[in-house]
Amino acid sequence: MRLFRIFLLHFQSIAQHRTRSLVWFLLSLFNPFMLLLFWTASAKDNQLGIDLTVISTYYLLLVLGGSTLMAHQEEDVAVMDIQKGALVKYLLRPIPYYFMRFSEEMHYRILQGGYGIVAIIILSNIFQISLKFVSDPLFLVLALVSCVLAYLLSFTYKMLLGILAFWLIETRAIFEFAEVVTLILCGFLVPLDLLPSWLKLVAQLTPFPYMIYYPLSALIGQFSLYGLASILAIQACWLGVFFLTYKLVFGAGIKRFTAVGQ
Amino acid sequence: MPIISVQNLRKTFQVPYKEPGVAGALKSLIHRKYLEKPAVDGVSFTIEEGELVGFIGPNGAGKTTTLKCLSGLLFPTSGEIDVLGFRPFDRKKTFLQQISLVMGQKNQLWWDLPAMETFLLNKEIYQITEKQFQRVLQSLVEILQVADVVQIPVRNLSLGQRMKCELIAALIHQPKVIFLDEPTIGLDVVMQQNLRTFIKEYNHQFNATLILTSHYMEDVKELCERVIVINNGKIVFDGRLDDIVKKFSTDKKITLLLSKSVDLNILQSYGQIKSSEGNKVTIMVPSANSRQIAAELLAKLPVVDVNIEEPEIEEIIRQMFTRK
Numbered sequence: 241m242r243l244f245r246i247f248l249l250h251f252q253s254i255a256q257h258r259t260r261s262l263v264w265f266l267l268s269l270f271n272p273f274m275l276l277l278f279w280t281a282s283a284k285d286n287q288l289g290i291d292l293t294v295i296s297t298y299y300l301l302l303v304l305g306g307s308t309l310m311a312h313q314e315e316d317v318a319v320m321d322i323q324k325g326a327l328v329k330y331l332l333r334p335i336p337y338y339f340m341r342f343s344e345e346m347h348y349r350i351l352q353g354g355y356g357i358v359a360i361i362i363l364s365n366i367f368q369i370s371l372k373f374v375s376d377p378l379f380l381v382l383a384l385v386s387c388v389l390a391y392l393l394s395f396t397y398k399m400l401l402g403i404l405a406f407w408l409i410e411t412r413a414i415f416e417f418a419e420v421v422t423l424i425l426c427g428f429l430v431p432l433d434l435l436p437s438w439l440k441l442v443a444q445l446t447p448f449p450y451m452i453y454y455p456l457s458a459l460i461g462q463f464s465l466y467g468l469a470s471i472l473a474i475q476a477c478w479l480g481v482f483f484l485t486y487k488l489v490f491g492a493g494i495k496r497f498t499a500v501g502q
Numbered sequence: 503m504p505i506i507s508v509q510n511l512r513k514t515f516q517v518p519y520k521e522p523g524v525a526g527a528l529k530s531l532i533h534r535k536y537l538e539k540p541a542v543d544g545v546s547f548t549i550e551e552g553e554l555v556g557f558i559g560p561n562g563a564g565k566t567t568t569l570k571c572l573s574g575l576l577f578p579t580s581g582e583i584d585v586l587g588f589r590p591f592d593r594k595k596t597f598l599q600q601i602s603l604v605m606g607q608k609n610q611l612w613w614d615l616p617a618m619e620t621f622l623l624n625k626e627i628y629q630i631t632e633k634q635f636q637r638v639l640q641s642l643v644e645i646l647q648v649a650d651v652v653q654i655p656v657r658n659l660s661l662g663q664r665m666k667c668e669l670i671a672a673l674i675h676q677p678k679v680i681f682l683d684e685p686t687i688g689l690d691v692v693m694q695q696n697l698r699t700f701i702k703e704y705n706h707q708f709n710a711t712l713i714l715t716s717h718y719m720e721d722v723k724e725l726c727e728r729v730i731v732i733n734n735g736k737i738v739f740d741g742r743l744d745d746i747v748k749k750f751s752t753d754k755k756i757t758l759l760l761s762k763s764v765d766l767n768i769l770q771s772y773g774q775i776k777s778s779e780g781n782k783v784t785i786m787v788p789s790a791n792s793r794q795i796a797a798e799l800l801a802k803l804p805v806v807d808v809n810i811e812e813p814e815i816e817e818i819i820r821q822m823f824t825r826k
Contacts, residue, residue, distance in 0.1 A: 242626050249623045256614035329610045331575055334598035335627050495577040498515060499570050 247343050254347035261348055265307050266357040271428065272302040273363070280367065294460060296369040298431055300495075301456045303363070304356035308427065309387060309452055311395040312343045314418075317402025318411040325499045338486065342395060349391065374461035382468045383458035388473040390455040393447060396482040403486070406493030427453030447478040504548035505679065505711050506572065511581035513542040513567050539565040543735035549713065556726030556743070557715040560753075560823045564735040565715040569681045572713070573603040585679060593674050595771075599628055602677040604685055609664075610671055611656045617667035618652045621674055628675035635674065642670045642705075645700050661692040669697075673704065682714045686721055688820075698724050719816045733823055743815065750818050755794040757784045758799060759807040772799065781806075786813070 254261070276299040280292065321327040330337045364371055374380050401418055405411050423429050424439075425448035431448065432453050434441050443449050454471045463471065519535045520526050542564040549555055557565050570576040571583060574590035574597065583590055586596035611620045625635045642732045643649050646666040651659055659667065665685070673680070682701065686694040702725060705712055716722055722729055723743065730748070731739040739746055756773070760781040769775055772795050773787035792810055800808060 242629065246623065249619060249626065252619060253615055254610050295508045328575055328605075329602075331593065332573065332598060332601075332603055333624075333627050334595040497576070499575045 307352035312399040314402040322405040352493035386455040506549040507584040508583040556722035556729040559732040602672040758810040761804040
């Protein structure tokens with residue numbers, strides 16, 4: 241209950257920045273929107289053997305998934321908290337930094353998810369796309385669990401990226417590189433099934449498809465029960481690895497923290 | 503038993519060093535050099551429960567670094583720190599629930615929301631009961647006279663009002679140990695006085711242990727019986743404020759009111775002239791000879807009035823800091 245009240249209090253703060261959140265959402269809309277146009281045109285001739293409903297549902301869900309499942313706190317962690325010293329206010333409180341950051345970041349996802357749902361309704365009407373979702377309640381619940389794990393995975397990954405600033409002065413280049421890798425391996429540019437087989441194999445060995453591609457595919461109903469269970473298990477494993485790594489890296493990095501400017 | 507114990511604390515920062523010019527840039531590209539810069543160098547002291555201690559020193563002396571080590575923000579390079587029976591850097595929940603660090607003009611308040619929302623957040627974070635929250639909040643709001651501003655968004659408050667709300671946010675959980683780093687910086691004289699009154703009252707009311715750093719000697723003079731003077735990372739004095747004068751003052755100040763102007767060269771032969779305005783002249787003379795010099799001046803010069811006093815404490819501390 242106490243943690244829930246902390247979440248609610250943070251939501252008030254995020255709600256104050258609704259315009260900023262909307263602008264970021266509109267920016268994130270641009271990429272999947274362009275890809276939706278491209279793939280809709282390509283799939284019409286059916287030369288690539290792609291199901292138009294599946295591909296258009298995928299890209300529409302990417303609008304929602306990109307804004308709801310992908311955390312974006314790495315720059316705040318690196319620049320504001322570590323380099324400019326705002327981490328001080330978190331360290332002085334008897335609650336873990338990870339949790340406080342989580343309770344701040346998650347509300348942006350909820351707010352942007354709201355924008356995402358509105359965008360999906362508008363776009364599906366404009367493009368006359370009938371969305372195809374998983375209909376079985378069990379599959380739907382498992383797909384939603386996969387989405388929650390995907391967000392936790394993305395959040396912890398971004399925390400890990402952010403805390404590299406304990407060692408690095410310039411982090412922007414690393415974040416840009418990570419963004420490109422994420423775009424390709426998460427399935428933002430092209431669904432994983434359309435990637436060259438070697439690249440698809442590489443992607444499957446990384447945690448990235450488990451942040452976006454597989455949860456969205458699960459929502460469209462692309463997996464058997466066994467396939468879905470495997471995805472959940474792999475997501476949980478990656479989350480464990482990420483969280484342990486975060487604990488170790490944060491523990492080492494905090495000894496280097498200088499609280500400069502504070 | 504002391505509530506704070508520091509033994510031989512050292513904190514060294516690593517700072518990158520680059521030789522000038524393009525050659526230096528290229529060298530730095532291949533092999534970057536770092537310098538070890540000691541910020542705190544073998545500091546030891548103890549503080550008893552309920553004490554209000556002033557921590558003074560020039561910029562870069564190591565005051566804030568020491569406070570950051572005491573509050574668990576910085577990992578000490580070496581040495582032992584014990585605060586309330588905890589090693590601060592472990593940042594145990596029970597330790598953090600009993601301390602607070604207030605930094606002048608640094609913000610934990612939500613900028614776009616009324617300060618009350620931050621108080622409520624801290625209530626949840628520090629697991630304060632509703633009854634205790636209301637009691638402490640009411641008491642703090644009353645002492646600081648901010649009842650009419652806690653519901654206004656922080657961005658619309660003046661610096662003084664923000665600082666008061668910042669203090670409430672930092673003290674709402676009734677910490678036993680409070681580190682105040684330049685709490686009056688940037689405030690006008692009225693607000694400075696209000697804040698000093700508040701700190702004194704808080705210390706008495708809650709028997710809290712406070713360590714205060716400040717560049718304003720007025721803060722230290724009014725609040726702290728005991729001061730720790732730090733310079734270049736080392737403690738140069740630890741004791742009662744009055745004792746600084748006895749220990750470090752080698753000169754006395756003689757102020758003469760003359761009936762007519764005299765040649766300043768005569769006065770210079772007795773000591774260093776600090777000021778000369780009309781017929782009023784102030785000279786600094788060695789403490790040991792001050793009586794004898796005063797007698798000679800009375801005999802030789804047309805003196806209407808004479809005053810012998812200890813130099814200002816600010817002056818003594820300034821001398822301590824500039825002494826090599």
